[in-house]
Amino acid sequence: MKQQQPPVLLRKLLKRIISPEIYDEVEGDLAELFQERLHDMSMARAKWRYFIDVLCSLRNFGLKRKLTFYNPLVMYKNYFKITFRNLLKYKGYSFINIFGLALGMASCLLILLFVNNELSFDGFHEKKANIYRLDEVQSFGAVSEQKVALSMYPMGPNLLADYPEITDFTRYWTLGRTLVQYKDQSHYTENLVRVDTSFLKMFDFQMIEGNRYSVFDEPNNLILSETLAKRIFGDENPIGQVIRTGEGDENQIKVTGVFADVPDNSHLQFDALTSTKLWDSEQRRNGWGSNYLNTYLQLANNTDVEKLEAKFDDFLVKYMGEEVLEFYSLFLQPLSDVHLGSMDITHDYNNHKKFARSSVNIFLILAFFVLLIASINFMNLSTARAATRSREVGVRKSIGAYKGQITGQFMMESIMLSFIALIIAFLLSFAAIGPLNGIIDRNLDLSFFFQPLHLILVLAIAIFIGFLSGVYPALVMSGFNTVMALKGSGMKAGKSFFRNALVVFQYAIAIAIIIGTVLATQQLNYMQNLDLGFKKELVVTVNMYNDTNSKYELFKTELRNQSNITDVTATTQRLGNNLHQTSMQYRADTALINGSSSFVVVDNNFMDFFEMEILEGRALSDQYANDKAGLSFVVNETLAKELGAGDREVLGMPFHFGGNDTLGVIVGIVKDFSYNKLNLKVEPLFMSQQPWGWSEVDVKLRADKLQEGLAEIEAVWSTLYPQRPFEYQFLDDHIDKMYQSEQQLTKVISILSVLAIIIASLGLFGLASFTVKQRLKEMGIRKVLGASVSQIVMILSKKFTALVLIAFIISAPITYYMMDQWLASYANSIGIGIGIFLVVGIGSWLIALLTVSLQSYRVASSNPVETLRIE
């Protein structure tokens, strides 16, 4: 009898409903029922019942057989056990694997900490989003346009009055180091600042005593930092005490509050505040044109900053006349930009630990790459190790492990290792944070990472790294052919292409980082050792004050009489700082021309003192009455070029500054010297002597008698100025300090680049040892056949040489291009030579070769009997 089959269409429907795992059985059951019913009822009814059965089976949609005897916990326990056994069995590789990753993670953690600290600057002010710093763009004639952080005394109040979108302002006007006296004791306040009464309303500096809204109610009120208050008053209550900043009643100042020490991540740093009221005067209120303080504005919510800035031109014209726009324009800088975005702003005196956002980015990129190299290592080593574990995979598979389970196992293992690495990374960071803080002059604290949210984030990243670097080896291993894996040769030839590519990538990054570091360091050294155009060595600078200036001549004569002091001069501004500018006038072909230039007041022997080269005319000298009277001027080459345009004779040209008519005369041209940072170009400059008082005295000492010389200065100082402690700074220290930010940058980058090459080499070491092990037998046979040790080492090292070479070929041009761009931002830059590329290339090749040879040599020198007997 021909078998009646259930309707095909319904069977197809059933197939859709029931999961393939159990489809066979279910369909069989339904078919059997169908056949049974055929005995009892008509074909149509049986088909109808079949249809009902299929329809009812909809409830079993997605029903699957689940293995109930599969207890995952037991399996996970086994995974853990196997993982740890493997770690302990191959201690060396485990160490390389985990330690490499831990190094990468640790550097990443520390960099993140640093970056976070940089980004946290000024973040504690509640109104930070609405606070802006008022900056100027100055363009005075020949001096190239420059952004300055300074603004004018009357700007703040008038802006507040004129524009409703500005809701508040405060000026920040430093008085600098100030001597204050309490009873008989004198103390220095490091940074006494005059601010408007609104300062504490805009900025959330924490008050300890006193009301932030009323501490400046009277003009002669002062508030102190906690530390300073302790120093001056000890255990006494400072509130209501009177201190003096000088003789006379007007210098009696009353302490009305104490604030918590300003946190390090504030760009404004001060240890005492007083109100501008005491210094206010009609003359200052109309002092348009003099820039000597910072102004901060608070804007209303949702103010369109660009629209407001556009109105500032009218503001300037209203108060300073139409022609002002040739010299000034104003712009607003968000508070969040002041710390990281002010590298192009000069005369930025109140910007604590100012840092370049681009450097922060460089750090971030480097940290990322170091972590990447470490992760690649991790991945490579795990994949390479797959070979040794192929038997395990084979056994697991043959007793019924799914592919997914094997993948899962190795992923889990990788994530676990990543966790272990993270723990080690924390320990490493803990050890490294002290020295690092020393290098970068910051106060970083690891506790940041132990806040719940950050900890979760770090853990998530660790899992992610474990996952990413585990996924490839896991897939490779789970893909092993069971039979081959059991035989112990799961890895097919040619599979190593991916690993090789990773090694190349890793080395390419490491080489790029190293070349970049070397070039950056060279550039920095070059700038620090460049001929500045003046002699900065052996020069001691001593600050002068109003009360010390009166005895300057005596001081100078006394110093010159000392045996270890060779010369003394004085100036109003320290070399190495950007010099102030002023307007100037000169007469060319009878026409009076206005211009502007940098200007510094110097004593008459200044040029001789610093051994500057006079190109034409003469240096200032005491021999000429005009020089003493302030009517002789020496200009630098750059200014001479501007004055001498059209073949005019510069020497003897009538010249003066600051709104006076051309009373004086140019007597000399000095060769350009770098009074500024060397990444900026030399601006026009003129010098003369003026009877304005000095802000510093420069003393030159005998080369081998520095200590004796200093003692002599101190002795003279103490006799003449008993009221002030003696303080000094070496000029070359001061100039080196300007490059501090670059120095910090290169130091950290150097550390990172060393880490990068260490990690990359660790990886190569591990990889080489595995490759070598895999070819153990081959080498044994070669040896038996007569290959020498060196030949075998050659054979094994050849491949890695090729890898490093490819890495070098890839990274060299990219690095060249990037470093070329970077160097272009410096006015004085080194050229990029081929030499450095060769040195780094050959260096990294040697490191790779050494790493690999260590392994190959062991094999090559082993007894072939041993290696061939492995079976």
Place this chain on the structure above:
Amino acid sequence: MRGTHLGEFEELVLLAVAALNDNAYAVVVKSEIEEKADRKANISAIHTALYRLEEKGFLESSVGGATKTRGGKSKRFFKVTAYGFKSLREAQSLRQSFWNAIPQLSTQK
């Protein structure tokens, strides 16, 4: 009873499988229940119950016995596990403990 408690129908199916000894697959279980309990059950409900019980660990299964009437498809034979038996006995003794309590109450009246 640890969350994996037996539903009424599930208990019935489990008992049927136990009664059928080594020959329990869906169709037979269905007819056994229809016969002994005199209630109609759709094959799909039997499927659901069987696979659930297996998932819970009360049953284990093996494959075999393709016949012509099944269109050459194999059967899945179910067997009660030791755990399944234990649960059945527990269910029974639970009921028994209630039954034991009932006559006591009635005599005290």
